[in-house]
Amino acid sequence: MNKDLYIYNSLTSQKELFKETSANEVSIYVCGPTVYSSSHMGHARSAIVFDTIVRFLKFIGFKTNYVRNFTDIDDKIINRGIEEGVRPEDIAEKYKTEYIEDMESLGCLQPDFQPSVSENIPEIISLIEDIIKKGFAYEKNGDVYFNVQKFNGYGKLSKQSIDSILVNTRLEINPNKNFGLDFALWKTAKENEPYWSSPWGKGRPGWHIECSAMSRKYLGENFDIHGGGRDLIFPHHENEIAQSECVSDKKFANYWMHNGLININKEKMSKSIGNIINIREGLKLWNKNIIRTLFLTHHYRTPVDFSSKKLEEIEKTLLNTKKRVPTNESLSTKFKELWVSAMLDDFNTAKAFGYYFKFINDGSLSPETDSEVSEFEETMGISGWRDENIQSKKDTIVDEVRIKQIIFERDRARKDKNWIKADELRYEAEELGVKLLDKEGKTTWEPC
Ligand SMILES: [Zn+2]
Incomplete structure (x- = not known):
């Protein structure tokens, strides 16, 4: 079977033949959640997309080193702690545990490493020291900032120049910064905030530095795939590239993959609209196989409209295939060839699912006797759905x-x-x- 894998690289805006840095191994880093509240369907989509990618990479014979981090030090966590009168670390711990449970409920495999910021402070401090030594960062009144203008190629991932970013960004007034777009690597702790000792005094890391430090620790200075939601391209991923490449003089990640976002009933999902659906709320209504299938019947780069109507359609489609009995000669080998080639073309799960439904519905694939069916279902993370009651609870709970x-x-x-x-x-x-x-x-x- 042809095993050439093509990946759409957000950095070059084109599909490229995948070439791993270390033979038969794939190193992959995906940005994980900030643990200050329950995770929602946007987190679910990103997790399911990269879970399926990792499952497929394993299926075609790669060993994977998959890292997904927890942001457990952040303003949002501190503020939540103040609101609820509990320590920020207790907030973080609570939602970290919840997230791990949610991922299991969604049928996502555990990444090989799930590091947290709070466990990697020495690594973060050491990387900031390296950046300062190289002349790309400066300290002022206990804060450390990255000097954006010094880094050639700032904006290459989001395809913007520093000038156009300046036009499009509302900048906070901060007397410690030399230039408006410079971003914090280390922040002085305010009163009653958690802090760690550092060469620049008591403080805590800025947001972006953690992913540069943790990917360096677990995957090295140059690795294969960096992933995340497309909302992370700027500034987060842009800043990760600047921090990492200025120190290593190497390309940071070879392939950048970004999943599309989700809409709820055709509207953007956001706190200000009040239409956020938490994973655990969603799972009370809809079976995880329905949710996975809804996401995976879309290409990972396109937006998904998440609505009861869409989920019901998926439920119907799946239940329909459950009733089918094979009537034609088995085309299981052909099926395998087709869905695998769809996946080799930038992980086109939508096309792969199209073959799955078509071959079962036209009677040329038997879930009972063709092992190719369970192979496919295993790779998509929906194995065993036939033995489950996948019907939604719509009789008791409305839209x-x-x-x-x-x-x-x-x-x-x-x-x-x-x-x-x-x-x-x-x-x-x-x-x-x-x-x-x-x-x-x-x-x-x-x-x-
Ligand atoms: Zn990140």
Whole structure:
């Protein structure tokens, strides 16, 4: 079988033949979550995409070294701790444990390494020292900043010049910085914040430096694949490249892979719209095989619209194939050839799933007797779905996604004293079979 693998590299904006740095091994680093709240479907998509990529790399014979980090030191974690009156490390620990459980519930294999920032402070300090020694960073009043203008090629991943970034960025006023786009490698601790001792005094690392330090520790200065959501391209990944390459004088990651984001009912998922769906909430309604299949029937680079309607369609499609009995001569070898070649072409899971449904539906593939079926399902992380009850709980729980949105929009309308709009939203909820209940300034709902 042809085993040439092509990967779309965000750095060069083209598909390139994959050549590993170390024979038959793939080193892969993916940016993980900041653990300050429950993880949502955006995290689920990124995790499922890279889980499937790693499964496929193993399937075609590579040994993989897969690293995914936890950002467990961050302003958001500290603020959450203050809000709840608990130590930031307890917040981080709670959501780290939750994330690991969520990944297991989604059928994602554990990465080979899951390092946390708090366990890698010496490595981070040592990398910052190297950057300063090379003349790419400066210290001021206990903060250390990266000198963006010094690094040739800043902006190469996001395809922007420093001038165009300046035009498009709202800069904070910070007297410690020499230049507006310079970013913090180390920040002085404010009062009551967690801190670590460093050559620059008590403080903590900036966000970007952790991934440069942890990838260097686990995968070396040059490694194969760096992945993450496309929202991380700028500034996070751009800054990782600058920090790492200025010290090593080597290419940081050979292939950059970015997964597309998700929309909820065609709207961007965001806190300000109030339509965030947590993984554990989602899993109460929909079976993990449905969620995985929804994501994987899209190419990893395209956006996914996550909605009850779409999930129901996937549920129907899967249940349909469950009922099929093979009627034609087995084309299992052909099936394998086709889905593998789709995956070798920039991990086209959407095309691969297309073959899966087609061959089962036209009766030329038997889940009972063709081992190629279980091979495919294993690689997509949906093995065993036939023995599970994959039907969603829609009889008891209505379209919760839309209802959350309605409640949010109605709150806003009521704040604006737009009573007509508020009433319209109430009617819409009733049409979905739901009664809204206002109590002590909060709106909840129950089936009506
Ligand atoms: Zn990162």
